[in-house]
Amino acid sequence: MKQNNFLSSLTKEELIKLIEAYSKNWLAMDGVWFQSIERKFGMDEAMHHDREAWKSFTITEARRIKQFLGLPEHAGLEGLAKALQLRFYANINNDEIILGKDNKTLVYRTLECHVQTARKRKQMEYHPCKSVGIIEYSGFAKTIDERITCECLSCYPDITDNSCCCAWQFTLNE
Template sequence: MTDPKYPKKMEDLSQPELVRWLMEGFRRTIIHYGCWFRETEYQLGMEKAAAVEDEAGDSAWGIMLKRMAGLFGFAIDGEVPQAVKRMGKEELLKAIDATAVNWLAEDGVWFQTVEKRFGMDTAKRINDTCWSRFSPYEALRIKRLLGLPETPGLEGLKTALGFRLYARINRQSIEEISEKEFVFRMNDCRVQSARKRKGLPDYPCKSVGLVEYPFFAETVDRRIKTECLGCPPDHHPEEWYCAWKFSIEE
């Protein structure tokens, strides 16, 4: 039996193989970045991890973008590709929407792959845990980018809900109840609407919603309380898929 002839170094690879390894480098960088954030969050807590990521992320992005600009021959303006900086508002909104849809697609691929290999219960459990980390992270990033104060109240939460990735994908609405409470409804959900078109029942997302919305709201303002008014598998009217009441005690 002859030993398989494995390549000894990158230079031994063919051009198509090198293309694959280039893309592999991008992939590992993403995973490694996530590993750093996850371990920092585990050891220091979400708020400190997010603060570290603010600095490390800005620095890493600038370093990587500058290197890629030189490699692929595109111009940068500050820490943004010049082509992006020259885009008009409509083009940018379309690009932001595409980014949000990509995010949802990535989320769906992870869920479906885990479900296929290990079952629905495991996929739901992992999904719920992921949201316990992503939801406060997203809230902290939104607060930073918008310059919201530490305790912006319900008005701050209303604003923040409009800047989630989901806000660019789904159709949502807010009903004012009083100065101390409002109801947020997801009127059209991309995931649930797709299931409806296929003749499938609602995906039972209440367990993740009970993580996603309270964690988001409390990160925006620790005084805010969240109550689920309905979320699949709960029965709901045609006008919305899930509804949440947010209240605050001054």
């Protein structure tokens, strides 16, 4: 892979700001293609393509993060907690990770969602992300450790917890 020598000259603070900018750029691209399909073909068609895209992307993202962190094949919930913090979303959304006292469950909650905030600002209907989230979070977790399963606790359009935008529970099945 080509080395970008300019990156080597940046300070740690500049690199962190660049990662934040890259994360926002990634999310903007994700939103631009989605909204293009949504405008032309409607929400159902856009959601179909969103689910298809996430089936592949979430595995790619998880593999690369797993490799970067040097996680073992069975990284467990501790490995998942580390990996979740390095996703593009971690640089954009306000979230929290709650590891169960038994180390058998982990709850990931998005407290402020950049996507839903942007759609609200543009006076658009909320993104019905639950069906995509199930694919995204389940696939991500399974790639980190095949023993982990994922359950949606709350996500639009099925909000059961008004203290967050979405909540997902991961369980380690040994």
